[in-house]
Amino acid sequence: MKVVFLICLYLKLNLVYCESNCKNFKTCSGCIGYNLDKCVWCSAKEHDDRRCQTLEYAEKNNDWCKENYYNPPEISNFNVVQNDTFNVGLNGAKVVQFTPQILQIKARPNALIPFKMNYKPAKDYPFRYILCHGLLCHNEEAYENTNSAS
Ligand SMILES: *[C@@H]1O[C@H](CO)[C@@H](O)[C@H](O)[C@H]1NC(C)=O
Numbered sequence: 001m002k003v004v005f006l007i008c009l010y011l012k013l014n015l016v017y018c019e020s021n022c023k024n025f026k027t028c029s030g031c032i033g034y035n036l037d038k039c040v041w042c043s044a045k046e047h048d049d050r051r052c053q054t055l056e057y058a059e060k061n062n063d064w065c066k067e068n069y070y071n072p073p074e075i076s077n078f079n080v081v082q083n084d085t086f087n088v089g090l091n092g093a094k095v096v097q098f099t100p101q102i103l104q105i106k107a108r109p110n111a112l113i114p115f116k117m118n119y120k121p122a123k124d125y126p127f128r129y130i131l132c133h134g135l136l137c138h139n140e141e142a143y144e145n146t147n148s149a150s
Contacts, residue, residue: 025052032072035109041070075113077106086120097122098129 031052042065089095
């Protein structure tokens with residue numbers, strides 16, 4: 001039921017924003033960071049029109065921007081910063097029960113970023129994961145304590 005409700009809400013939001021807000025953005029970061037539409041930015045020196053427009057508009061109006069408009073890809077950077085192999089921590093070795101450990105991703109808001117995470121519980125180790133988005137981090141406690149072997 002919850003899922004159906006969320007889908008309805010999403011559709012409603014999209015309808016409300018059918019009239020795109022792209023053209024109202026005055027800064028490049030606001031423009032390309034807008035998450036309800038795909039906006040592109042014109043940084044041409046000579047430009048009298050609005051600098052932010054929808055991609056659709058830019059494609060239909062070739063004379064809107066005198067230079068190439070800025071349209072960054074959905075995912076412009078995907079780095080595996082740390083991916084140590086699993087380690088159950090015998091003889092004082094560092095326990096590794098989750099891979100990869102650190103990813104650095106640069107993407108447009110709402111971009112779908114597929115990647116695999118693997119979890120292999122070490123005995124008697126609580127498991128926490130921290131999700132960071134920009135400067136915000138959430139500390140999630142997935143399992144109080146895992147004694148299960150797998
Ligand atoms: C991390 O390393 C494992 C092997 O230890 C590999 O299977 C996995 O694909 C790697 N993950 C990423 C995101 O590169």
